[in-house]
Amino acid sequence: MLRLATDRLLLPASMAALLLLSLAYWWLDNGPHEIFGTAMFGLLAWHLYTNRRWFLKLRIGRYDARRWAVAVMHTWLAINIAVLLVTSVLISRSVLSFIQFTDNISVIEFHWFSAYWVAMIIAVHVGSHWTRVMVTAATVFRLSPSRIRCGVLRLVAMTFVALGAWSFAVLGVSTKLMFGYSLDFWDFTASVTPFFAHWTAVVAGVAVLSHYSSAGLMSALKLRSQSQNGGT
Numbered sequence: 001m002l003r004l005a006t007d008r009l010l011l012p013a014s015m016a017a018l019l020l021l022s023l024a025y026w027w028l029d030n031g032p033h034e035i036f037g038t039a040m041f042g043l044l045a046w047h048l049y050t051n052r053r054w055f056l057k058l059r060i061g062r063y064d065a066r067r068w069a070v071a072v073m074h075t076w077l078a079i080n081i082a083v084l085l086v087t088s089v090l091i092s093r094s095v096l097s098f099i100q101f102t103d104n105i106s107v108i109e110f111h112w113f114s115a116y117w118v119a120m121i122i123a124v125h126v127g128s129h130w131t132r133v134m135v136t137a138a139t140v141f142r143l144s145p146s147r148i149r150c151g152v153l154r155l156v157a158m159t160f161v162a163l164g165a166w167s168f169a170v171l172g173v174s175t176k177l178m179f180g181y182s183l184d185f186w187d188f189t190a191s192v193t194p195f196f197a198h199w200t201a202v203v204a205g206v207a208v209l210s211h212y213s214s215a216g217l218m219s220a221l222k223l224r225s226q227s228q229n230g231g232t
Contacts, residue, residue, distance in 0.1 A: 007050045008136040012126065015043045019119055020199050027188040027195070034094040041085060066217045070128060077121040080114045087111035109179075116176040123203040127210025157208045164205015167198035 018040035025033050063071070087110050090101040126133070137143070168174070171186075186195045 005136070005140045007047075008133065009140065011043060011047055011050070012133075015040055015047065016122065016126075016203065018043065019115075019122065020196055020203075023115065023119065023199060024186075024188070024192075024195060026185055027192060031094045034088075034092060037088060038095055041088075044081070064221055066214065066221060069214075069217070073121060073124055073128070077118065077125060080117045080121060083110060083114040084118055087114065113176065113179050116173065119199070119203060120173075120177065120206060123206035124210040126203075127207035127212075128214045130207065130211040131215075157211075160201060160204040161208050162205075163201040164203075164208075167201040168205070171198050171202065173202060 018036050021028065021036045022033055022040065028036070058071070061067075087107055089096060090107050091103065091111060093100055093103075143149075188195065
């Protein structure tokens, strides 16, 4: 039970927290930023190891629309993680200061852009696996089915979508994702907590949309399969 909670709940939550902390570069300064980023990559390696069987199943079974969507999502995530890792090594000034490769602004910008894309795709990833997360949480905390709790959680989810849309605009995420250069950085001298609240709302909102999109796609595929079977 402890291992289940650690691998499926604590580990992903810790990686997400480290990523959000790493986004607050102008608050942390370079040293803590690199330490949190290094810790995140370490946990990512552990996450990949614990889920290594998923990679072995890639060539097994039939690919429907949802499975192709998941495969494309993971491919895009892997590309951005690779860019983030490589650029982290190239521009490191603390953890790998003894072998600093470059301080080229283009490499630094690629590092920023890949980090923002990683945040968004991880949100999609979490949303597509949210049913598994909820089942794991129910098992770990021994929760019985409850319509009231389900209704409350759906209301919270819709609230996160609304807050996420607002925070998306406040943080200028669209510009960051489109490789647009902007000098509009968060003023940490004025406030800190709202920065993390906005990013949490963005990630949660994207995860909720991903979850319901995935559920809707699965329902559509199921109805299509039933229709085809009924017509034969």
